[in-house]
Amino acid sequence: MTRDAVVxxxxxxxxxxxxxxxxxxxxxxKPVRERAWLLYSWCRACDDLADGQDHGHGMTVVADPEARxxxxxTLTDRALAGEATGEAPFEALRI
Structure with a gap:
């Protein structure tokens, strides 16, 4: 995933x-704005995954919160270790 694609x-x-x-x-x-976007996308993805939402909408009952x-x-640790995750919000932590 390229930097431009993640941004x-x-x-x-x-x-x-x-x-x-x-x-x-x-x-x-622009450089600070892009970094704010990158951090936001990781935060949003974490929140959505935890709550079973899509960009803060459509909250569902989460079947297995521990697995989430x-x-x-796992994805955060991989990204912070410099490993590819294949998911843009987590790739945002690598750049």
Whole structure:
């Protein structure tokens, strides 16, 4: 996954998940704005996975919260160790 692809996925995530955060990010210079998007996309993905949502919408009953938490830990640890995850929000932690 290229940096440009991860940044674009993060931009789309913040635009869909939080209009106010997306608007606030425009106050930053481009490098800081992109980093804010990247961090937001990881936070949003973690929240959505934990809650069974899609960008903060459509909350469902989570069948196996422990397994979801373990998946978050695994993907986050892999990304922070510099390993590819194949998932843009977690790739955001690598760049």
């Amino acid at each position: 674009e996925a993060a931009r789309l995530s913040i635009a869909r998940g939080s209009k106010s955060f997306a608007a606030a990010s425009t106050l930053f210079a 938490l373990e998946r978050l830990r």
